[in-house]
Amino acid sequence: MNDVTSFPPMELLAHQTDLWRRGVRYLDTLRERADNMLEHERAGKPPLLDFDYETILDGRRLERPANYALLRITRVGEECLENCLDETQPPVMVVDPRAGHGPGIGGFKQDSEVGMALHEGHPVYFVIFFPEPMPGQTLEDVQHVLRRFVETLAERHPGKPPVLYGNCQAGWAITLLSADCEGLVGPAVLNGSPLSYWSGESGVNPMRLAGGLLGGAWMAHLLADLGDGRFDGAHLATNFESLKPANTLWQKDYQLFADIDGQRERFLEFERWWTGFYSLSKDEITAIVGNLFVGNQLERGEFEICPGCTVDLTRIRNPLVIFASSGDNITPPHQALNWIPAVYPDTEALKAAGQRIVYLLNPHVGHLGIFVSAKVARLEHRAILESVSELNDLAPGLYEMKIDNPTGDPDCHKPQFQVRFEERRVEDLDYPDQTPAFEQVKALSKHNVALYETFVGPWVRLVTTPWSAEMLRQLHSARTDRLMFSERFAPWMGGVKWLVERVETTPTPVDSSSPYRQWETLMSDAIASNLELAGTVRDGFSELLFTGLYGWAWPNGEKRLPISKRQEIRHA
Numbered sequence: 001m002n003d004v005t006s007f008p009p010m011e012l013l014a015h016q017t018d019l020w021r022r023g024v025r026y027l028d029t030l031r032e033r034a035d036n037m038l039e040h041e042r043a044g045k046p047p048l049l050d051f052d053y054e055t056i057l058d059g060r061r062l063e064r065p066a067n068y069a070l071l072r073i074t075r076v077g078e079e080c081l082e083n084c085l086d087e088t089q090p091p092v093m094v095v096d097p098r099a100g101h102g103p104g105i106g107g108f109k110q111d112s113e114v115g116m117a118l119h120e121g122h123p124v125y126f127v128i129f130f131p132e133p134m135p136g137q138t139l140e141d142v143q144h145v146l147r148r149f150v151e152t153l154a155e156r157h158p159g160k161p162p163v164l165y166g167n168c169q170a171g172w173a174i175t176l177l178s179a180d181c182e183g184l185v186g187p188a189v190l191n192g193s194p195l196s197y198w199s200g201e202s203g204v205n206p207m208r209l210a211g212g213l214l215g216g217a218w219m220a221h222l223l224a225d226l227g228d229g230r231f232d233g234a235h236l237a238t239n240f241e242s243l244k245p246a247n248t249l250w251q252k253d254y255q256l257f258a259d260i261d262g263q264r265e266r267f268l269e270f271e272r273w274w275t276g277f278y279s280l281s282k283d284e285i286t287a288i289v290g291n292l293f294v295g296n297q298l299e300r301g302e303f304e305i306c307p308g309c310t311v312d313l314t315r316i317r318n319p320l321v322i323f324a325s326s327g328d329n330i331t332p333p334h335q336a337l338n339w340i341p342a343v344y345p346d347t348e349a350l351k352a353a354g355q356r357i358v359y360l361l362n363p364h365v366g367h368l369g370i371f372v373s374a375k376v377a378r379l380e381h382r383a384i385l386e387s388v389s390e391l392n393d394l395a396p397g398l399y400e401m402k403i404d405n406p407t408g409d410p411d412c413h414k415p416q417f418q419v420r421f422e423e424r425r426v427e428d429l430d431y432p433d434q435t436p437a438f439e440q441v442k443a444l445s446k447h448n449v450a451l452y453e454t455f456v457g458p459w460v461r462l463v464t465t466p467w468s469a470e471m472l473r474q475l476h477s478a479r480t481d482r483l484m485f486s487e488r489f490a491p492w493m494g495g496v497k498w499l500v501e502r503v504e505t506t507p508t509p510v511d512s513s514s515p516y517r518q519w520e521t522l523m524s525d526a527i528a529s530n531l532e533l534a535g536t537v538r539d540g541f542s543e544l545l546f547t548g549l550y551g552w553a554w555p556n557g558e559k560r561l562p563i564s565k566r567q568e569i570r571h572a
Helices: 011-042 113-119 139-156 167-179 206-215 218-226 233-242 246-256 260-274 283-296 331-339 341-342 348-351 372-386 388-393 434-464 465-472 477-483 492-501 515-550 565-568
Strands: 053-060 067-076 092-095 124-128 163-167 188-191 230-232 279-281 304-306 318-326 356-362 397-404 419-423
Touching: 011 246, 011 260, 011 477, 011 492, 011 515, 053 139, 067 113, 067 139, 092 113, 092 139, 092 260, 092 565, 113 163, 113 372, 124 139, 139 283, 139 304, 163 167, 167 188, 167 279, 167 419, 188 565, 206 283, 206 434, 218 230, 218 283, 218 341, 218 465, 230 233, 230 283, 230 465, 246 260, 246 356, 246 515, 279 283, 279 565, 283 434, 318 331, 331 434, 348 397, 356 372, 372 388, 372 397, 434 515, 465 477
Parallel strands: 092 124, 092 163, 163 188, 188 318, 318 356, 356 397
Antiparallel strands: 053 067, 067 124, 230 279, 397 419
């Protein structure tokens, strides 16, 4: 590589000028992100859908209220949908994840799940939720409201059970709904949805270890109490960001800085959704963490959504489509699929139950890419929606969905790409089993929660006030890190806004072939590599610490037990 000191001075001057220009525009983008965040909050955090809609049913006004509402998509830009819907198609109900952020990720641009469903002629409904839960809201209340939504669609579209589309957390929510609404719902599509919470690959999926390293679910109780009965979704967003320190601390911002002209609008569009933090009630978050993420009770048939009401996944009769990705470190294929052998000991048991389960694997897309990527929407989601009628015709069993000759063309239809359903065996889903260690985590969690609620929780609730809870919410780092660039809190950012109007007239940005720009890229890659290494070391240490605390008796924390033996351990 050439010595940088040998490069012409004028080229160095051009690069320094470009650095200054990009720096000013970068700061102005952060200023606009903060202003967008404040504007969204002042507007009441409405759903970020790129489609017109009308409210069909508000769950807050039902006899058992929950902060959900059912919308009907009515218009795309200037096009009214009434003239382009296919009356033979069943309705599609898209449910977004309530996992810290607001609704809209399934339809916040044209090439999305909503957009693809409309393109195929389906009447489309979208389930949103509001920023704050109803007082005392529980998971049972949510399921009751979602069932009312399904019943409403059955009335509006008789004889056409709706296709349920669930993203992440919403995937296990519609799984519960499917078990409760036999005969009312059509195929359910679970996108990046965890149902087998103890599964994962050592050194690759560290999030599943968090409950054990924190001593169980007591932390969720504490944070909800400090929030005056509400759990701030910013905590969940921070957990997600901590998984990839290189991206969070450097790559995301450098990519914006390096291509500020090309990335600005995309960055602002996504951050408008990412920075809209929504709350859950204490009853909801403690039930989710204690019973699902720490207790893993869903796949084991032990989850009581209400007293005396245990969720039984074997009651599900509508076809299931499971869409997972090997590049997803939040919900890896292990968590998306490993519940199947837990519920159905072998292939014959699945067939005897009359159930059809189809899974589709993407080799590399990340967790959010499953819902957000336009490329994924135009291929995988389009293929799923075009194959809805075929799902009902499959014989009972397990299948892998294969897509051949993809075009990526947003206007393509079959047979420009072809879909095959290849039969698989439940016995082939032989993911590493780590049940004994997580059973110890579950027992410790129950003990610590009991100690907290007996000796600590009453004092925390006594000293917590609505004012103190709101103060903690506003001082959360996920908010302050963004709002510090707003003119409201940093008046000097007005100078950046003034500067950026002058920089717009500066010369063309330095070409990427410039040696100085190449040196800049090398420095960025070095920083990212070091942060990735730090994350890998941290995750490896977490694995070692977890192993030391809860003791795996096999190398690398993995042991491949026969399916029958796993059943004995799980149900002992």
